[in-house]
Amino acid sequence: VLSFAGGLPAPEAFPAGALARAHADVLANDAAAALQYGPTEGFGPLRAWVAERMTRRGLPAAPGQVLITAGSQQGIDLVGKALIDPGDTVVVEAPSYLAALQSFSTYEARFETVETDDDGMSADALERVLLARRVRLIYLVPNFQNPRGTTLSLERRARIARLAAQHGVSVLEDDPYGELRYRGPALPPVAGLDEDAPVIHLGTFSKTLAPGLRLGYAVADERIIRALTIAKQAADLHTASLTQRAVARMLETFDYDAHLVRLRLLYGERLDAMLSSIERSFPEGTAWTRPEGGLFVWMRLPCGMDAQDLFVDAMRERVAFVPGAPFYPGDPCRETLRLNFSNRPPLAIAEGMARLGACVETRLREAGPERQVAG
Incomplete structure (x- = not known):
């Protein structure tokens, strides 16, 4: 199966x-510490590396403002555990990241949903929600x-x-893809734009190094980091000591920025392949986003076509x-569906989009001329 799921x-x-x-070096020279329990907040040198990196990206941070997590997914869960009580309102985009909703x-x-478009969450719609009801988290x-x-957009971030x-509402800025930009200028984190805004920034090494490391981080003011640390103590005591130390050791000599350049070239080529293949293979009435980075393209099928029904056809x-x-x-x-492009080479992407586009064409023919085209 050609999976773009x-x-x-x-x-x-x-x-x-x-x-x-790096793992071999740590085990040869620091095995006792690497295999022992560690501080819940995380390995000090790795926290310092994250703080310096985020400062360079536009979010001034000190090591004490960093919590190392078991992937950014744990960061989402810790924020929920520390901040959300039953019945609290959380503002999300529609659609939004499924695992966060879960x-x-x-x-x-x-959940209170707000409008979103090609420039992200609507600030006007968000303001209307904040004026109408008490919100715990955005x-x-x-x-x-x-x-x-x-x-x-930068304007909406600010x-x-x-x-x-102004409203004293916490923001959870989940940023797993921020360093995977293939075109256009990089934008600063929301957390770095207003020192009075209570923003928790989440990042991860899953998309830039490897997801099996299960290594992420939260950056926030020290009061919030303390609350998240208490929540993490009850969850897993700390993120794996060996993994933290090995990644920190690797980053002492590994050219991380050169690695990101290679990743961006690889994924940018695959994104271009998907966009051109969709353009070539799908019928009129299909709409899709044109990302500048990340891992996903979002598609809306011609009017009235259910993506779940199409999935059955596609699997055949x-x-x-x-x-x-x-x-x-x-x-x-x-009518919507998500496509991942990062895990397939261009030729496989072209083949997969041709198959999927043919499935859409077949459904349109079977539906007859009365089917309306999406506007």
């Missing part, structure tokens, strides 16, 4: 050799959003930070995607 990085891009050497639901959050993915692939400061042709309905907390658009 999971958000999988390309395994051929994992720095396996550098990671192997995590917040376990803490019995009530959740957003500012760069190359999962699932839509869209990016929050305004959302300002609204959060041995091609897979994720139907879009589960990404909505309520009132889903069933």
